[in-house]
Amino acid sequence: MFRSIKILRQHGIQYVPNLRTAELTSLFRGRPVLSGEVSAELATNLAKMCPSGAIQQAPFSIDMGKCIFCRECEFAAPDNIRFTNDYHIATNNRDNLIIKENHDNPIVLNPDLVRKEIRTLFRRSLKLRQVSAGGDASNEMELNAAGNVNFDMGRYGIEFVASPRHADGVVITGPITENMAEALQICFDATPKPSLVILCGTDAISGGLFQESNALNRNFLSRHPIDLYVPGNPVHPLTFINGVLDLIGRE
Amino acid sequence: MPMQDFSYIELSPGAAPIGLKTIPVLNYPDFAEQIAGLMKAETVHCVLYYAFPFNNGLKFIAILAVDATGKFLVFSHETTAGVTDLESITPQIPALHLFEREIHENFGIGFQHHPWLKPVRFSADRYQKDLTMNDYPFYRIDSEELHEVGVGPIHAGVIEPGHFRFICNGEKVLHLEIQLGYQHRGIEKLFLNAGSTLRRAVLSENIAGDTTVGHAVTHAQLIESLAGITINENLQKERAIALELERIAVHIGDTAALCTDVAYQFGQVVNEALRTTIINTSQLWCGNRFGKGLIRPGGTNYPLTVPVIESMLKTLDNTGMRYRDITDNIFTAPSILIRFDGIGTVTRSQALSIGAVGMAARMAGIPRDIRATHPSGYYAGIKYEPEIQDTGDVLARALIRNLEARKSIEMVKEWAAQLSPVTRHPSPIGSGVSAVGSKPSSFAMAVNEGWRGEIAHAAVTGPDGELVHYKIKDPSFHNWIALALAVRNQEISDFPICNKSFNLSYCGHDL
Numbered sequence: 001m002f003r004s005i006k007i008l009r010q011h012g013i014q015y016v017p018n019l020r021t022a023e024l025t026s027l028f029r030g031r032p033v034l035s036g037e038v039s040a041e042l043a044t045n046l047a048k049m050c051p052s053g054a055i056q057q058a059p060f061s062i063d064m065g066k067c068i069f070c071r072e073c074e075f076a077a078p079d080n081i082r083f084t085n086d087y088h089i090a091t092n093n094r095d096n097l098i099i100k101e102n103h104d105n106p107i108v109l110n111p112d113l114v115r116k117e118i119r120t121l122f123r124r125s126l127k128l129r130q131v132s133a134g135g136d137a138s139n140e141m142e143l144n145a146a147g148n149v150n151f152d153m154g155r156y157g158i159e160f161v162a163s164p165r166h167a168d169g170v171v172i173t174g175p176i177t178e179n180m181a182e183a184l185q186i187c188f189d190a191t192p193k194p195s196l197v198i199l200c201g202t203d204a205i206s207g208g209l210f211q212e213s214n215a216l217n218r219n220f221l222s223r224h225p226i227d228l229y230v231p232g233n234p235v236h237p238l239t240f241i242n243g244v245l246d247l248i249g250r251e
Numbered sequence: 252m253p254m255q256d257f258s259y260i261e262l263s264p265g266a267a268p269i270g271l272k273t274i275p276v277l278n279y280p281d282f283a284e285q286i287a288g289l290m291k292a293e294t295v296h297c298v299l300y301y302a303f304p305f306n307n308g309l310k311f312i313a314i315l316a317v318d319a320t321g322k323f324l325v326f327s328h329e330t331t332a333g334v335t336d337l338e339s340i341t342p343q344i345p346a347l348h349l350f351e352r353e354i355h356e357n358f359g360i361g362f363q364h365h366p367w368l369k370p371v372r373f374s375a376d377r378y379q380k381d382l383t384m385n386d387y388p389f390y391r392i393d394s395e396e397l398h399e400v401g402v403g404p405i406h407a408g409v410i411e412p413g414h415f416r417f418i419c420n421g422e423k424v425l426h427l428e429i430q431l432g433y434q435h436r437g438i439e440k441l442f443l444n445a446g447s448t449l450r451r452a453v454l455s456e457n458i459a460g461d462t463t464v465g466h467a468v469t470h471a472q473l474i475e476s477l478a479g480i481t482i483n484e485n486l487q488k489e490r491a492i493a494l495e496l497e498r499i500a501v502h503i504g505d506t507a508a509l510c511t512d513v514a515y516q517f518g519q520v521v522n523e524a525l526r527t528t529i530i531n532t533s534q535l536w537c538g539n540r541f542g543k544g545l546i547r548p549g550g551t552n553y554p555l556t557v558p559v560i561e562s563m564l565k566t567l568d569n570t571g572m573r574y575r576d577i578t579d580n581i582f583t584a585p586s587i588l589i590r591f592d593g594i595g596t597v598t599r600s601q602a603l604s605i606g607a608v609g610m611a612a613r614m615a616g617i618p619r620d621i622r623a624t625h626p627s628g629y630y631a632g633i634k635y636e637p638e639i640q641d642t643g644d645v646l647a648r649a650l651i652r653n654l655e656a657r658k659s660i661e662m663v664k665e666w667a668a669q670l671s672p673v674t675r676h677p678s679p680i681g682s683g684v685s686a687v688g689s690k691p692s693s694f695a696m697a698v699n700e701g702w703r704g705e706i707a708h709a710a711v712t713g714p715d716g717e718l719v720h721y722k723i724k725d726p727s728f729h730n731w732i733a734l735a736l737a738v739r740n741q742e743i744s745d746f747p748i749c750n751k752s753f754n755l756s757y758c759g760h761d762l
């Protein structure tokens with residue numbers, strides 16, 4: 001009994017009060033900023049070095065939908081590339097994930113692209129079914145953390161549910177393997193419509209490191225519109241929560 | 252075959268690569284007899300047994316670990332094109348069952364008298380391409396009284412996919428068969444075509460996210476061995492700290508998960524918060540909560556700095572104390588103990604026969620811990636005493652986590668306090684497109700004790716020094732069958748707690 005009271009006191013208050021403005025360590029690798037003049041030679045070398053093909057030479061750019069946030073390009077070209085700790089990097093417009101030179105603006109969601117019914121139906125309550133399709137389980141752990149005592153996204157009525165029948169959409173992690181393609185489709189079909197599709201993590205958005213694997217089947221993505229892209233390797237809980245809040249139109 | 256006739260090459264942990272030609276090649280009957288003969292001793296177990304295309308045929312490589320000597324024994328067998336049937340070794344040594352299944356799946360070798368020659372993961376390059384996930388041949392019992400329960404591939408929680416097929420008598424599980432492969436993304440092959448050392452290093456961080464450091468360190472050691480790079484003691488120590496932090500975080504997180512499954516919410520939330528303090532320490536160290544980006548062959552971009560060490564020591568002090576308090580609560584509460592004690596038991600002889608490794612061996616009284624038997628890197632210089640339980644049940648697995656987390660917290664505190672912080676020691680690949688060179692026509696391997704158990708990577712290079720084969724083994728590969736055995740004769744409602752108590756990796760198995 002006394003021990004429990006002691007544990008409770010030490011446990012204290014754990015929740016992050018403001019999920020919109022919480023600050024992460026300066027080393028956290030979020031939105032990159034490209035500055036200065038990058039010579040053609042440097043751009044070529046960086047593009048060749050990038051392990052997931054996220055860097056384009058001309059025009060010089062980093063695609064956060066492909067980037068696995070290893071930060072090696074920054075170590076190689078510290079004068080031109082800097083990863084900030086800005087974790088507000090989810091968007092509904094795939095093109096917004098491509099960071100161009102001298103572009104230091106926040107990543108935003110385009111409200112015009114949001115389907116109307118999403119904000120009317122899901123603003124105050126959003127139940128999601130997660131489908132893991134070939135990731136390394138780190139995204140899954142971060143999505144679980146999004147609901148834990150620290151991040152507590154349940155405060156907004158956002159929750160993961162067991163049955164697709166109870167879900168307002170699916171959250172896909174992993175590059176989508178051939179062996180999981182059918183189960184993903186069955187799961188999505190089982191959700192009542194309208195139903196969201198959220199791609200969570202670099203693997204899901206582009207295939208990431210696995211783009212060239214012959215074990216994938218990403219056809220699902222060409223059959224269904226994508227409502228939200230959440231980059232990361234893995235996605236930080238704050239990135240996910242903020243992206244979803246933006247999508248459903250919460251302050 | 253008498254003892255002196257055994258023909259193998261003996262390797263020490265962390266040894267330099269050996270010429271592929273120096274690995275003895277045995278004909279199959281001798282090869283099979285040698286594996287079976289050596290593995291009769293319970294202190295010898297199979298680390299890896301696999302095959303790869305070689306000279307128009309296949310080359311089979313067996314790696315056995317001998318606990319008494321701390322060595323690995325490596326030997327091989329070669330087939331010519333067209334060999335499709337071999338006598339299975341599994342009837343004598345059941346621990347080989349999945350290794351033989353993998354060779355069968357990849358190359359169509361028919362292992363005669365294998366009791367259970369089924370697909371492993373339906374890999375993209377499997378021999379029988381016409382078979383798909385839906386063709387998995389589940390064990391069935393025809394009966395009016397029994398019923399089947401199918402769970403998955405998608406599970407209730409936010410976890411990875413796998414299909415569990417139970418055969419039940421009422422509420423009681425008679426049999427469980429686990430079909431995996433949903434997570435298969437062909438990662439081993441990507442190591443070959445990676446094109447750069449950096450790309451391989453990041454791939455190794457994405458084999459199994461909860462073992463990022465374990466796999467990345469193992470890969471880095473292998474690449475260093477091939478390139479002839481030695482790393483300084485400071486960096487070795489930092490890697491050991493990272494490995495132990497990973498172990499602490501997962502064990503605490505799984506303590507929370509075990510509490511969830513017995514509806515002890517207090518234990519769940521407190522342990523979740525404690526786990527957060529550990530993974531946030533990793534984030535403070537390298538910017539990623541799982542340690543992605545921290546481990547690189549030959550160096551690191553994130554040496555431990557004084558502020559990080561200070562914060563780490565403070566966190567470990569506080570978290571260690573709070574973890575002791577909450578687990579003292581857990582392990583003295585009769586309402587919890589009754590849900591752990593005697594549930595999901597795997598006996599010592601079962602664990603031995605399936606070749607269980609790591610935690611799944613230690614919970615059943617088998618002292619298998621690479622840190623003690625085959626230490627490399629920083630562990631080679633310390634004496635680690637493994638934590639052993641002998642009841643083989645959920646309680647034993649929960650206690651192992653508790654004791655290991657406590658022990659690792661103390662070890663990291665000690666190591667970090669003595670660490671002389673150094674300036675950046677960047678990896679030779681940090682800046683580079685250029686791959687580090689590697690020894691031609693060689694075989695190299697590395698083994699480490701991750702939080703689940705032993706992680707093994709093995710590579711073969713061609714005449715030009717390029718990788719021609721890369722093999723990855725996550726400890727889950729050995730241990731999934733332990734879960735299937737644990738739930739036999741249990742209430743099906745105890746399945747979740749049995750599953751959590753092992754917390755095996757799907758992606759680590761599926762590759």
Ligand code: SF4
Nearest residue numbers: 050067068070071073
């Ligand atoms: S941080 Fe992103 S863009 Fe830079 S090298 Fe790594 S994957 Fe490529």
